[in-house]
Amino acid sequence: MGNNKKIAIISSYREACGIAAYAERLEKEFQKYGHVEVLALNTEVLKSNNEELIALGDMLISEIAEKLKEYDYVNIQFEAGLFGWAPERIFKRVQVLLKECKNVIFTFHSVNFDTPRLFRRQLLSIHFIKVLIKYLEKKRWPKLYDQLVRELRKMDNDSGCKANIIVHDSKTQRFISRVYHFEHTYAHPLGLSNIDERSIPRTAEEIEGFRQKYKIMPEEKCIGVFGFISEYKGHLTALKALRCLPNNYRLLIFGSQHPASVQPFVSVDPYLKVLLEYIEDCDQVDIKAKCQKFSERVTFAGDVNDQAFAQAMRCCDVVVLPYIEVNQMGSGIAAQAIENHARTILSNTKCFQEFGTYYPNCFSTFDIGNYMELADRIVNFEDKYDDAIECALKEHNIEKNVQEYMRIFER
CATH class of the missing domain: 3.40.50.2000 (Glycogen Phosphorylase B;)
Structure with missing residues (x-):
């Protein structure tokens, strides 16, 4: 392994957040293998549902994406809430980042593939409208994770690009490999102490x-x-x-x-x-x-x-x-x-x-x-x-x- 590679980590950083702490630990360890930089997510802006801050958040993501052209390897530390409050917005922002990656590892810290079910007795309920709204809201999140995995698999199939997934338990790794037929999915537990x-x-x-x-x-x-x-x-x-x-x-x-x-x-x-x-x-x-x-x-x-x-x-x-x-x-x-x-x-x-x-x-x-x-x-x-x-x-x-x-x- 050469030590002249440029490595970017996209994550929350230097704030009260478990993933931010993990990114700091990874940053120190990656320094053994090349030049590493954490491209910090401005979570205060990205999590906001204010219209002006949503636009600012999109702009900040675009600025990070532009920088990714300089890096050989990119690691995205992903927890949905770090990228926004709405699944649709989160997916679009991740898409912007992935388009500029030549070689990416996407680290999931949590996933939700469990699509909710709507039973007939619920459809006949007098509270049908409330039940339907709740069902549609819950359905948005499994759809996000499904879209993300499909996007990474599609990217890996494109000429000249490499995409990989890391999760923290073997059960999720098996699920993604079997359901999405994506072989570049790996699992290891979190480690923080050197x-x-x-x-x-x-x-x-x-x-x-x-x-x-x-x-x-x-x-x-x-x-x-x-x-x-x-x-x-x-x-x-x-x-x-x-x-x-x-x-x-x-x-x-x-x-x-x-x-x-x-x-x-x-x-x-x-x-x-x-x-x-x-x-x-x-x-x-x-x-x-x-x-x-x-x-x-x-x-x-x-x-x-x-x-x-x-x-x-x-x-x-x-x-x-x-x-x-x-x-x-x-x-x-x-x-x-x-x-x-x-x-x-x-x-x-x-x-x-x-x-x-x-x-x-x-x-x-x-x-x-x-x-x-x-x-x-x-x-x-x-x-x-x-x-x-x-x-x-x-x-x-x-x-x-x-x-x-x-x-x-x-x-």
Whole structure:
């Protein structure tokens, strides 16, 4: 492989976004293989439904497309919401970019090929109009992903162009290969930490410093939950599990409200309000029982930098990701938990089931929303995963992911 290639990554960049963080990690690793530049998406403009900003967004996409003529290889990090709010607009913008690519890898971070169905009994309903509108709205998104894959396959068949797809689970890779007969579809899990970061040991000194910072007593056990405070992250399940645990268990929530959910004149995010009300209700019960208040066992740690985020994963007694099912394909936070050798417990979402095929015997699981089962998994967590984690990380990491990118580019 030569190191004189020009590589462009199209992605959100240097903002509070998981894909933006991933793009920064890819940028550093791609530098081993050539000149790399991230062509940042202005998501503030692209997501807007204001007519003037829609026009500006289209112009910004055209400006990026014009630059692509200079690059040998292009990687588009795709999450629909980064490119717009309407499927039709998103597809047109992606088309503009693809027309200027000579060799592209299109990385899907989520997909939705499930076309909704409209049943006869719904057609006979007195709410037929509402049902039909909802059906047509849902149908637009699977159509977008269908169009994108067909466009990439068509591009790859054109003389002089190469198009490839990367997804983060083998199930989606098989689906695209079988349904669309597109052989240039590949799968690998997300990887964020480099070899030096993955090699940082869990030391007694670091753990002691962490516990002092968050005022965790020697007899207390700490449970860490990570990521933006959004409903699909399942924080309420973690709180309910904590309620089932002895009083020496603490819950630390690392992350804050997602910037995209901040709305004018909303005093508190609706989901955050649900969490706070649950904690307050538990407090009222504890006050009547004259025992320690539940709120004293919960810490909202807020946003922390990458280094502190990784440190918290290493130092918590367990890391819990109690997500609900949202058709997510990959999880950067789950990858970081494994990369930091965290004692990890994941809910049985489809995403985490697929994650387990890359990282077998590396974490414990529980059924979505089953806070009683989660509490049991926390109390009885077995420290038996280190060898399997070490073995899996030799096969799946960001260095090998980028090696695969280059191999695909140069096929």
